[in-house]
Amino acid sequence: MTAFTVLSALAGGALIGLASALLLFTHNRIAGISGIAAGILPPWGADTGWRLWFLAGLIISAPLYRLAGYAIPVQIDAPWVAMAAAGLLVGYGSRLGGGCTSGHGVCGIARLSVRSIVATLVFMLAAGLVVYLSRHVL
């Protein structure tokens, strides 16, 4: 159980939107994390470089935040078998559907892409259904 955190949600969301806008303006690329991450796999091309740098910044944000003296709460309750299955589904599904929470859910919807709006509704519904079944039925 977690508390509704209004200010941190608004501030964090604004930073996500700002980073996505900056990447769009300077690189003309969508800040879809699944696409950027999958894009570092071979074959390598002209886009591999900036993707690696973006991911490096994304990964280093956590130790930097901790270095500033703040804690990052991470609570994982699912067993590792569930985590393995979940990772596989997230990886495969995000590529088949052409995006994830950032690419469809933020960048796509901001451009009023019908594809992204539909994809976001579908993955929200599917995820909500899984949580409902695992917490309240099974």
Next chain:
Amino acid sequence: MGKHIAAFIFGLIFGLGLIIAQMTNPAKVLAFLDVSGAWDPSLALVMASALLTLGLLQRFIPGLSEESATQQDQASCGTPKSQIDGKLIVGAAIFGIGWGLSGICPGPALVGLTSGLSGSYVFIGAMFAGFVLFYGLHRRQ
């Protein structure tokens, strides 16, 4: 090089956004998805704030026309942004099932690389296996 450093800084800002919004905590994401339980609506506000920020910046900074965004969309995924097909629906549903099982999507997964938790490492490894599986089955575009 300048573009690479810029990309690094944007990744950093994106990661800090996820951390500050606490979207890096799977328990918080799952609490959002658990509408009929002790619901935590934070994720909806994170999305709304990100959308508002990006939407406003898109509107007021010239050079980013709808046309260029559409061209890029077609160049990057080969599909016009209004086309709904089976791949989109099935892919989003598969993604959603994995997200609901774990409370983790790709951004928070990568930020979790330094969490020190075995669950984070298992997820990241499996996620890249999922990418490889997709490219193996469907060919790289």
